[in-house]
Amino acid sequence: MTDALSQIEAFFPYRFAVAAERFSRNLMDVYGKSYGLSREEWRLLFLLSQADEIASNELVQRTTLDKVQLSRAAQKLVDKGLITREISPLDRRVKVYKSTQKGRDLFQEIKPQVDARALEILGAMDETSRQSLQDGMNSLLKALNAPERLTEDPGAA
Amino acid sequence: MTDALSQIEAFFPYRFAVAAERFSRNLMDVYGKSYGLSREEWRLLFLLSQADEIASNELVQRTTLDKVQLSRAAQKLVDKGLITREISPLDRRVKVYKSTQKGRDLFQEIKPQVDARALEILGAMDETSRQSLQDGMNSLLKALNAPERLTEDPGAA
DNA sequence: TATTGTTATACTCTATAACTATA
DNA sequence: TATAGTTATAGAGTATAACAATA
Numbered sequence: 001m002t003d004a005l006s007q008i009e010a011f012f013p014y015r016f017a018v019a020a021e022r023f024s025r026n027l028m029d030v031y032g033k034s035y036g037l038s039r040e041e042w043r044l045l046f047l048l049s050q051a052d053e054i055a056s057n058e059l060v061q062r063t064t065l066d067k068v069q070l071s072r073a074a075q076k077l078v079d080k081g082l083i084t085r086e087i088s089p090l091d092r093r094v095k096v097y098k099s100t101q102k103g104r105d106l107f108q109e110i111k112p113q114v115d116a117r118a119l120e121i122l123g124a125m126d127e128t129s130r131q132s133l134q135d136g137m138n139s140l141l142k143a144l145n146a147p148e149r150l151t152e153d154p155g156a157a
Numbered sequence: 158m159t160d161a162l163s164q165i166e167a168f169f170p171y172r173f174a175v176a177a178e179r180f181s182r183n184l185m186d187v188y189g190k191s192y193g194l195s196r197e198e199w200r201l202l203f204l205l206s207q208a209d210e211i212a213s214n215e216l217v218q219r220t221t222l223d224k225v226q227l228s229r230a231a232q233k234l235v236d237k238g239l240i241t242r243e244i245s246p247l248d249r250r251v252k253v254y255k256s257t258q259k260g261r262d263l264f265q266e267i268k269p270q271v272d273a274r275a276l277e278i279l280g281a282m283d284e285t286s287r288q289s290l291q292d293g294m295n296s297l298l299k300a301l302n303a304p305e306r307l308t309e310d311p312g313a314a
Numbered sequence: 315t316a317t318t319g320t321t322a323t324a325c326t327c328t329a330t331a332a333c334t335a336t337a
Numbered sequence: 338t339a340t341a342g343t344t345a346t347a348g349a350g351t352a353t354a355a356c357a358a359t360a
Contacts, residue, residue, distance in 0.1 A: 004204055004205070004206075004207040004208030004211065005204060005208075005211070005215070005219050005220070007203075007204070007207050008200065008203050008204050008220075009219075011203070012275065012279075012291065012294075013180065013181070013184055013271070013275055014200070014203075015294060015295075015298060016177060016180060016181075016294060017177060017180075017181050017196075018221055018298070019177075019294055019297050019298050019301060020173060020174060020176075020177030020178075020181075021177075021221070022301045023170065023173060023174075023297070023301060024170070024173075024174050024177075026301075027170055038326085038327095043165065043171070046164075046165050046168070046171075047161050047162060047164070047165050048161070049161075050161040050164050051161030051162075054161065054162070056341075056342070057340095057341070057342095058162070060341090060342095062162050062166075063162070063165075064175055064178070066328095066329090067341070067342060067343085068328090068329085068330090068342085068343080068344090069327090069328085070342085071342060071343055071344090072343090072344095075343090091336080091337075091340095091341085092335080092336055092337085092341095093335065093336045093337070093340065093341040093342070094336095094341065094342085095341085095342070114170070118169065118170055121297075121300050121301060122169075122297075122300065124299075124300035124303050125293075125296045125297060125299075125300050126296070129292060129293050129295075129296030129297075130293070130296075131289075131293075132288075132289035132290070132292045132293035132296075133289070133290070133292075133293025133294065133296065133297055134169065134293070135286060135289045135290075135293075136282075136286050136287070136288075136289035136290025136291070136292075136293050136294070137169075137172060137173060137176055137290065137293070138172075138286075139282045139283070139286035139287075139289075139290065140176050140180070140278075140279075140282060140286075140290055141172060141175070141176050142281075142282075143278050143279065143281035143282050144176060144179045144180060144183075144278060146281050195349085195350085196350095197350095213318075213319070214317095214318075214319095217318095217319095223351095223352090224318075224319060224320085225319085225320080225321090225351090225352085225353090226350090226351085227319085228319055228320055228321090229320090232320090248317095248318085248359080248360075249318095249358080249359055249360085250317065250318040250319070250358065250359050250360070251318065251319085251359095252318085252319070
């Protein structure tokens with residue numbers, strides 16, 4: 001009567017969504033609860049901490065952030081003194097972002113903790129499964145990026 | 158200068174989150190845009206369409222819905238005439254949910270379309286990768302459900 | 315007194331469109 | 338006129354707490 005429940009539990013898209021949400025929340029615990037960063041802020045800080053500078057238009061093209069999300073996440077990081085935002089000399093409509101020393105320091109502090117949390121979970125898997133997951137994921141990402149699948153959201157590599 | 162971008166693109170948690178979100182959105186397109194169901198409503202309809210009846214407390218224990226989400230999603234499905242909600246004769250605090258014929262019909266109409274969309278994506282992967290993804294995912298779910306990892310959210314598997 | 319489901323509230327996210335400044 | 342980034346607005350989703358009914 002009741003193991004209709006195991007029916008949905010076996011449904012791949014459901015399992016996938018559940019796994020992704022739990023995994024993501026585990027990491028958000030680290031940079032979110034402890035350091036007050038949103039997922040978008042964390043991603044942006046991540047990017048800028050290892051680049052000299054990145055222009056706004058490039059960020060929009062190559063990340064999952066749209067221009068509104070980018071603008072707002074960047075504003076918060078600027079307010080916190082973690083990044084700077086300047087007008088591009090090449091095109092005065094464009095902004096160029098750089099991390100500050102404070103931003104890089106914070107990133108260096110958080111990143112190992114995020115890695116540790118991820119490894120704590122992935123480390124509970126055996127090596128073969130971990131490799132399978134990586135390979136499968138890479139293949140899935142390719143499939144998702146295949147041109148036919150771009151319902152909307154083009155160029156979001 | 159700029160392939161800090163490929164740094165985050167290579168970061169497993171980032172790839173995983175991006176893949177999950179895109180995959181999920183693809184399916185939401187089907188039951189959401191075309192049929193006006195939220196993800197929670199869809200999951201609930203899914204469950205009830207293949208069970209005789211399920212009690213509220215069981216749903217909360219075994220799905221990712223908490224009691225508030227369940228109450229609200231169920232209310233919407235009741236309003237749409239897709240499920241019924243009755244007081245349990247065993248414990249008058251508990252509700253028992255059943256799908257209506259209309260609910261089951263709608264589910265039978267939507268489910269093949271969701272499957273088709275999922276297969277459209279997964280079908281672009283080769284068989285080996287698909288198998289790897291499944292195995293890896295199963296292993297990851299086990300790792301996420303391991304007792305040490307239950308930061309909060311116990312018994313939600 | 316504890317538990318179940320509902321309702322209320324505030325907060326965050328998302329999507330869209332309007333606006334400004336530059337090109 | 339088109340593009341880039343910002344601001345405004347409304348809607349959906351989430352988290353928490355208060356509440357009423359039942360145990």
